Amino acid sequence: MEVLYLAFLGAFAAVGAVTYFGTPSHLVRDVITNISLATTVQTTYDVEVAGTDWITVQGDLTGAANGDLGVTVTPFEEDNVTLTALPLTEAVKQGPTVSGGHVYYYGKFDVTGIGRVRIAWKNNNAGTQTLTRGSWRTRNW
Numbered sequence: 001m002e003v004l005y006l007a008f009l010g011a012f013a014a015v016g017a018v019t020y021f022g023t024p025s026h027l028v029r030d031v032i033t034n035i036s037l038a039t040t041v042q043t044t045y046d047v048e049v050a051g052t053d054w055i056t057v058q059g060d061l062t063g064a065a066n067g068d069l070g071v072t073v074t075p076f077e078e079d080n081v082t083l084t085a086l087p088l089t090e091a092v093k094q095g096p097t098v099s100g101g102h103v104y105y106y107g108k109f110d111v112t113g114i115g116r117v118r119i120a121w122k123n124n125n126a127g128t129q130t131l132t133r134g135s136w137r138t139r140n141w
Contacts (some may be wrong), residue, residue: 029137036130037061042122043131044069049111052138059096059105059121060132068129069096069103070122072105075114083118100133111138 035043049055061069063124072087092108111117 008010017035029135030111031133031135032109032131033133034130035134036128037121037123038055038085038128039123039126042120043134044118044120045134045136046118047136047138048116049138050115051140052071053109053112053141054091054139055111055117055119056106056137056139057119058107058135059103060134061103061123061125062129062132063103063122063125064101064102065124066096066103068098068123068125069105070120071096071105071107072120072122073107073109073111074118074119074120075111076116078115080116088117102121124129 016020057070057071057073059071074087075084076082077084088109090107090109095105096103119136121131123129
């Protein structure tokens with residue numbers, strides 16, 4: 001049985017072309033919904049993954065082409081403050097795939113030995129789109 005640890009995430013704050021969701025959480029899963037994203041804008045979520053083996057990330061963006069949704073998971077350096085310049089590569093990936101006016105994504109990332117990651121869901125569409133759902137879940141072997 002999974003235990004869901006709740007943490008206060010802080011207030012939403014706009015930082016340039018990125019929506020930042022406050023301090024990183026200690027949850028084992030979470031979901032954000034109905035985020036309006038203008039062209040080339042992304043929304044991010046920082047997740048504490050210390051002591052975790054895997055993080056699974058999913059996304060659902062309104063759109064018309066596979067390339068409309070971009071998803072990255074980027075680790076922080078050991079200080080848990082400085083973001084690295086190299087996103088992780090998915091161990092398992094499905095999508096992005098368009099179906100019925102939505103672009104869906106699923107990716108599983110190995111985060112063994114990493115303390116914190118930043119998940120980014122990006123709108124690559126020529127117009128404003130809605131991130132209907134962006135979710136993540138951590139899991140150990």
